[in-house]
Each structure stands twice: as C-alpha cells, then as structure tokens.
Amino acid sequence: MSTIILLLITGLGLGALYFLVASGLSLIYGLMGVLNFAHGSFLTLGAFAGWELSRRMGGESWGTLIASMLLGMVVGAAVAAATEFLLIRRLYNRHIEQVLVTVGLALATVALFEGIWGTDPIYVTAPPWLSQTTEILGARVPNDRFLMIGAAVLVLLGIVAFLRYTRFGLIIRAGVENRSMVTALGIDVRKAFTVVFAIGGAAAGLGGVLASHYFGYVSPQLGGSLLIFAFIVTVIGGLGSLAGAAIASVVVAILQQFANYFWGGTGDLMVVLLLAVVLLVRPTGILGKKA
Amino acid sequence: MKSLANLSQRTWWIVGGVLVVVAALLPLLNLSIPGVLPGATYTPGTLQLLALALLFASLALSYHLLFGTAGMLSFGHALYFALGAYGLGIVLQQTELTLIPALGLTLAVVIAAAYLLGSLSLRVTGISFAMVTLAFAQAGNVLVRRNPAITGGEEGLRLDTEHIPDFFIGVINTRNLYWLSLALLVVVFVVVAWFENSRAGHAVTATRENELRVRVLGLRPFGVKLMAFVIASVLASLVGMVHLLLQSGTTPRATSADFTLTILVIVVLGGVGSRWGAIVGGIIYTLLDQRLTALASSDAIDGLPAILRIPLSEPLFILGTLFILVVLFLPGGIAGAVKRLSTGTSATPSERKLLEEAE
Numbered sequence A: 001m002s003t004i005i006l007l008l009i010t011g012l013g014l015g016a017l018y019f020l021v022a023s024g025l026s027l028i029y030g031l032m033g034v035l036n037f038a039h040g041s042f043l044t045l046g047a048f049a050g051w052e053l054s055r056r057m058g059g060e061s062w063g064t065l066i067a068s069m070l071l072g073m074v075v076g077a078a079v080a081a082a083t084e085f086l087l088i089r090r091l092y093n094r095h096i097e098q099v100l101v102t103v104g105l106a107l108a109t110v111a112l113f114e115g116i117w118g119t120d121p122i123y124v125t126a127p128p129w130l131s132q133t134t135e136i137l138g139a140r141v142p143n144d145r146f147l148m149i150g151a152a153v154l155v156l157l158g159i160v161a162f163l164r165y166t167r168f169g170l171i172i173r174a175g176v177e178n179r180s181m182v183t184a185l186g187i188d189v190r191k192a193f194t195v196v197f198a199i200g201g202a203a204a205g206l207g208g209v210l211a212s213h214y215f216g217y218v219s220p221q222l223g224g225s226l227l228i229f230a231f232i233v234t235v236i237g238g239l240g241s242l243a244g245a246a247i248a249s250v251v252v253a254i255l256q257q258f259a260n261y262f263w264g265g266t267g268d269l270m271v272v273l274l275l276a277v278v279l280l281v282r283p284t285g286i287l288g289k290k291a
Numbered sequence B: 001m002k003s004l005a006n007l008s009q010r011t012w013w014i015v016g017g018v019l020v021v022v023a024a025l026l027p028l029l030n031l032s033i034p035g036v037l038p039g040a041t042y043t044p045g046t047l048q049l050l051a052l053a054l055l056f057a058s059l060a061l062s063y064h065l066l067f068g069t070a071g072m073l074s075f076g077h078a079l080y081f082a083l084g085a086y087g088l089g090i091v092l093q094q095t096e097l098t099l100i101p102a103l104g105l106t107l108a109v110v111i112a113a114a115y116l117l118g119s120l121s122l123r124v125t126g127i128s129f130a131m132v133t134l135a136f137a138q139a140g141n142v143l144v145r146r147n148p149a150i151t152g153g154e155e156g157l158r159l160d161t162e163h164i165p166d167f168f169i170g171v172i173n174t175r176n177l178y179w180l181s182l183a184l185l186v187v188v189f190v191v192v193a194w195f196e197n198s199r200a201g202h203a204v205t206a207t208r209e210n211e212l213r214v215r216v217l218g219l220r221p222f223g224v225k226l227m228a229f230v231i232a233s234v235l236a237s238l239v240g241m242v243h244l245l246l247q248s249g250t251t252p253r254a255t256s257a258d259f260t261l262t263i264l265v266i267v268v269l270g271g272v273g274s275r276w277g278a279i280v281g282g283i284i285y286t287l288l289d290q291r292l293t294a295l296a297s298s299d300a301i302d303g304l305p306a307i308l309r310i311p312l313s314e315p316l317f318i319l320g321t322l323f324i325l326v327v328l329f330l331p332g333g334i335a336g337a338v339k340r341l342s343t344g345t346s347a348t349p350s351e352r353k354l355l356e357e358a359e
Helices: A002-032 A039-057 A062-091 A095-117 A144-165 A167-177 A179-184 A189-215 A222-237 A242-262 A267-281 B009-028 B044-069 B078-094 B099-121 B126-146 B171-197 B199-209 B211-216 B221-247 B257-270 B275-296 B306-312 B315-329 B333-343 B349-357
Strands: A133-136 A139-142
Touching: A002 A039, A002 A139, A002 A144, A002 A167, A002 A189, A002 A222, A002 A242, A039 A062, A039 A095, A039 A189, A039 A222, A062 A095, A062 A189, A062 B315, A095 A222, A095 B126, A095 B257, A095 B306, A095 B315, A139 A144, A144 A167, A144 A189, A144 A242, A167 A179, A167 A189, A179 A189, A189 A222, A222 A242, A222 A267, A222 B126, A222 B257, A242 A267, A267 B099, A267 B126, B009 B044, B009 B171, B044 B171, B044 B199, B044 B221, B044 B257, B044 B275, B078 B099, B078 B126, B078 B221, B078 B257, B099 B126, B099 B221, B126 B257, B171 B199, B171 B221, B171 B275, B199 B211, B199 B221, B211 B221, B257 B275, B257 B315, B257 B333, B275 B315, B275 B333, B306 B315
Parallel strands: none
Antiparallel strands: A133 A139
C-alpha cells in the first residue's frame, strides 16, 4: 500500500513536470500550428538561470529557491518571446518551415549550452526540507514532489484564469477555435502569438528549475529528454487542448512509474505503447478536436 | 547557350554517370584539396571520410523519398538506420551466419518492423505523424540503452569480424568499403528515381499535393504511402549496415532523435524535393561537420576571447545556425539556389510551397 502511494505521488510530481512543458507546447500548437522543438531549450535555459542564481545566493534558503523559480520563468518567457518575434513570425503560416527553424534552434542552443556549461551534469543545492520525506499513509514521500505538484497546479489555474478572464485569453481561445474568423473580425492575432509563446516559455522555464530539483542536476540535455515525453503527452491529450495535456501528463507519468516499478523498468516502452493504443482507438487524442 | 535548367533528363543521367566513374577512380588517384579533405584521396583516412559522405548522401536520399516525394515529415527515420546497423551487428555476433545471409535476415526484420510501425503511424498525418514516429524511434533508443548485454549499451556495439570477408576488414581495405558505399549510393539513387517515376510514385506525389482529390479519383493513398515508407526504411537500413562495416561498430547515437534531425537538416540544406540536392547536402554536411570539428580544436579558435571561442568550438552550433539561415533566406536549399542562379530568376513561391505541401 505504501509503495502504491509513493508511486502515485511520485508519478504526480513527474506528471507536473510534463505538464509544465506540455501546456506551452499544446497552447502554441493549438493557436499557431507550430510544433516547437526549441521548447526543451527554453526549459534548459531556465534551469541554468536558476542554478546560476542559487550558486551566487546560496541554494539553501527558501528565498533563493523562489527567486530562482521566478528567474527561470522570466528567462524562459523572454527567450520564447524573442524566438517568436525574430524567427517564427517571419515564416507566418508556413508551418513546416517554422518547425524546421525551431529544430535548428534546438540543435544550436543545446550545442551552445554545452559550450558554456559543459556536457557533464551539474548538481544543484536546495533547501534541506526538499530532500527530506513526509509520511503519508505509511509511505515516505520526498518533499520535492509536493513542490512540483503545487507549482503545476498553480500554473494550470493561472493559465485557465488568464484564458478565461482576460482579453488576450479571449483572443487566444477564439484563435485556437478558428483563427481566420478572428482575423476577419479585425483582431491582430499576431500579438497573441507572442503572448502564447511567452506563457509557454515561462511555464517551461519554471519547469526547468523544478526539474533540476527533481533530478538533482542540470545538464544541457535536460530539456531534450523531457521534451520527448511532453510531445507524447500532447498527442495523447489531444493537440491544442490544455485540459487534455493535464490529464495525459498525469496518466503518462503514473503509468511510467508503475511500469518501472512492477514490470522491471519498462516505463518508457509502456508510454510508447499507450501512445500507439490511443492512436489506434482515437487518433485525435483524448480531448483533441476533429482534424 | 543552353541554361542549366533546360538540360534534358538524359543529359543529367550522363553527367551523373561520369561523376560516379570519377568517384570510383578517386582511390587510385593522388589528389589533394587542402582545407576540404584531410589528405590525398588514396589515403585510408580521406577514403573513410568520403565513404561516410557517400553514406550520408544515401541516407539523405532515402529521407528525401519520405519527406520530399511523399510529403511525410518523419522524426523517426534514424530508427531504421539503427535497425540495419544494430540488426546486422547483433546477427553477426549471436549467430554463425556469414555476411550475406545475415544481411538477408536483418532485411527481413527491417521490412516487418517498417510495415508494422508504418501502418500504425500512418493512421495519423502531419504533425501527429511526426510525433508518433519520434516516439517509436525513442522506444528504439530506450531498448538499445537498456539491453547492454546484446547491444553494448552506451558503449556501442563492436563489429564481430569473424564471419566477414577479409576484403572488408582493416585500414588497408578502406577503399573496398568506399567502393561499397559508392555502389550503395548508386543503388539507392536508382531505386528512388525508379519509385518516383512509377505509378505508385505518381500516386504518392499526388497524395502529397491533395489527398482528398486522390481519394475522390478512387485511389487509396494509404497503400502507396506505406509503400514509400517501407522502401525508404529499407534503404535507410541498408545504409546503416554499410555504416556498421565502415565504422567497425555502431553507437546509441544512431538511434537518437538528434540523428534523425541531422538527416532532416541535410535534406533541407540540400533542397527539399531534389534528389541531387539530397546527395550534395549529405556530402557537404559530412565534410563541413568534419572540418568544423577540426576547426574547433585548432589553435586559431583557442586564442579567441570566450564570447567567440565558445560558439565557434561547437560544430553543432554553427550547423544549427546555418540551418536556420537557410530556412529563413534560402528556400529550396542548395539545389534551389543553383537553379535560381542558372535560370536568373529570384526565389519563386513554388519553392516555399513545396515545403508546405509536405504537411
């Protein structure tokens, strides 16, 4: 029983990370039709920014942790907005080329990070509480899991509130539904593109800082390894659906944890198998719209 | 004067034939191109590099069939390359088969895998297809890393030379492997050209343009798309097998998503939709990659201030940036640029369109 609780909560923590990456991917794809391969780089850069900050301020304090999370968000948002503004916008409506540009950016930035910070993982320090455990129903759960879950829930609520109660949110929701109609009504959707990229980048940057605490290290490959699972999550959840991404993140991560524990480390394969099954039964994903 | 674009199909084949003959004679000649090749053309080191360039050209051609002709953006093409390399390596290591039967067995496995995974991934199109193929390739990557007893894990698989003919073994025989790579490139080129000009090839091109219309005409796009997928996968696996022989082994990098992205970069660099572009792209990429790595460790770079030294010492950074610039400013890649120069026209919308049709 305690094992199951531990696996469930750890799965939720990992799912929270997946969600932080997948939410941005899904929003960007839903509005602009761009599959953003550079999203992993936003995450990695956020993680490195957070690490650089905690290295200078001493990583043991809570203030540093919160500051590094905020810095990760700001850096992720800034880089993502710049990417949209400088690269993606020039290729308006040419989706394949937009994907190719993000592929090039991902290759170049990972190489650049390796040049700056080296290829080896760098270990991070965190407030002592995070490395302790809390007992829940007999299971000793590492405390950092709660941080992930809390942050992801806040981000989910934040994005939902933004989409529902602000004017930009309204434009974005309408744009996901039918972009040409929004343009026809005389609204400049392109501003919304930059905003969506910035939001996605902020979530990814935050995810980067949290991922560095979840795995205990930062490395230039951090983003790329999470990105692939985030892609799978977005397809299973349905491209463009935020709720779908949230559900799929949790399902994928928990399945992965259980398969890793009970079926001898087959988690990654099970996830791919789940993807194949979902595509066979429901090619548009759990909550995706009809293509 | 006839412009380059007006040359007939036949002339192009003759030009290609002459190039193949010249390439075949290279190991017997003593040519040096300082700055491009590491040494004279008869030395094993240079031949190894040239053979690698030819293999990348073949691999790019097989991806061209998938992406340029059939319009399927796959992010899992490396899986079939790796299946060929690892498959052959494992069969040679675990069984007593000699090279040819081992090749046949691996091919059978590749065809079965490509058929199965292809029919599954082709249930979706566009970006979903890209992600599904990526996921399958990732599963392959995990399998390779998780089973070090069979695949050698992170260390990579070493070629078991016991059952391989002597003329493919050793540094002295690099030129035989070079000729093998050249022969493979010719075979891949002929197969790709043949498929593109066949009825199935026309059907698959039509599907890329407008799938709905093909359906209305009473054709079934699924079959021809699957056929293109399987042929491209088999060609990629053949390249993987020769790559295994050439490098005397293979590493998990062959299964990684980065490797597929590299192939994609090559095809886009050369020019999407152009067979010649894919070949030129593959050769230029390999030479550039090798030269940039040499540049990265050179003294000239070492003496620069950090802000210049760090980016310039990462070959992938330069290639990635170059790739972004090509996509932004040079639609149609190298092949498109050459065509534009020879016909004197500026960038045509059709080149942009060609890329978009792939969606």
